[in-house]
Amino acid sequence: MSYGKMNTQIEIIKKTLSTDEDGFAVDSDVVLAAVKAYREQRGATEFWANRATFSKATDMFEFRTIPNLKITEDMTIRCDDAEFEILSVDGLRGKGMYIEILASEVKPSG
Numbered sequence: 001m002s003y004g005k006m007n008t009q010i011e012i013i014k015k016t017l018s019t020d021e022d023g024f025a026v027d028s029d030v031v032l033a034a035v036k037a038y039r040e041q042r043g044a045t046e047f048w049a050n051r052a053t054f055s056k057a058t059d060m061f062e063f064r065t066i067p068n069l070k071i072t073e074d075m076t077i078r079c080d081d082a083e084f085e086i087l088s089v090d091g092l093r094g095k096g097m098y099i100e101i102l103a104s105e106v107k108p109s110g
Contacts, residue, residue: 006063008039011078012071032075037063039079057087057102065091065099077103 012033020026040060061077061084077084084103092098 005038006036010037013076037061056104058105061101
């Protein structure tokens with residue numbers, strides 16, 4: 001993966017639950033990292049044909065590993081005013097330099 005392909009700005013977000021001064025539960029988003037990534041939307045490519053088991057995945061993100069940050073499925077990704085639920089996190093090529101994330105876009109209901 002070259003830096004030229006990583007041209008999409010993403011934010012990795014962890015949702016936290018805290019209480020306000022009146023004791024009510026408040027959801028808040030904590031941005032853990034903001035990085036440049038390669039984004040590929042679902043299409044009729046060989047990559048997506050081989051990933052038929054991930055029928056829920058709508059996008060794939062690849063980016064450099066972030067030191068001291070373990071990315072898990074309970075985090076979300078914000079990209080281009082859209083939010084994505086992380087379905088799968090994998091290391092690319094087994095060298096620990098890049099991360100591949102399969103994600104599903106979260107559509108607001110209502």
